[in-house]
Amino acid sequence: MSEQGSLRSTLHQRGMRMTPQRQLVLDAVRELGHATPEQVCRRVQGTASTVNITTIYRALDLLEELGLVRHTHLGHGAPTYSVEEHEHVHLACHSCGTIDEVSTELLDDLTRRLLAQRGFALDPTHLALSGLCRNCRNAAAED
Numbered sequence: 001m002s003e004q005g006s007l008r009s010t011l012h013q014r015g016m017r018m019t020p021q022r023q024l025v026l027d028a029v030r031e032l033g034h035a036t037p038e039q040v041c042r043r044v045q046g047t048a049s050t051v052n053i054t055t056i057y058r059a060l061d062l063l064e065e066l067g068l069v070r071h072t073h074l075g076h077g078a079p080t081y082s083v084e085e086h087e088h089v090h091l092a093c094h095s096c097g098t099i100d101e102v103s104t105e106l107l108d109d110l111t112r113r114l115l116a117q118r119g120f121a122l123d124p125t126h127l128a129l130s131g132l133c134r135n136c137r138n139a140a141a142e143d
Contacts, residue, residue: 010066021051025059029069029081034099036078074099074128087125093133
């Protein structure tokens with residue numbers, strides 16, 4: 001089944017209708033990889049100039065409810081959206097703003113310890129760690 005057919009089917013099962021805007025938003029998130037609502041809006045407006053930011057937020061909320069996208073807070077400001085297959089931990093450099101990705105397996109020990117000691121089930125796919133990237137650390141060491 002095509003991606004558009006899958007979205008249409010999911011919406012139909014919930015008694016909702018498929019709209020071109022919903023498909024454009026999903027396509028934009030897939031194309032951009034990680035994107036804020038504003039970035040998604042700019043991409044969608046390249047095809048449909050009358051779509052506004054409110055429509056983008058509503059579509060993103062619905063797509064997340066349907067499990068087709070997920071959001072992560074990579075620091076201050078708007079959340080960043082990605083498709084559900086993106087299951088990784090984000091590493092956000094608070095100096096230069098670059099975002100890197102590492103496997104969620106990196107946090108397996110922490111996940112197990114939190115569950116055993118606190119009864120807390122960590123969702124590492126919805127996590128961003130803030131720090132300094134290698135380049136910024138090297139630049140700081142040279143100063």
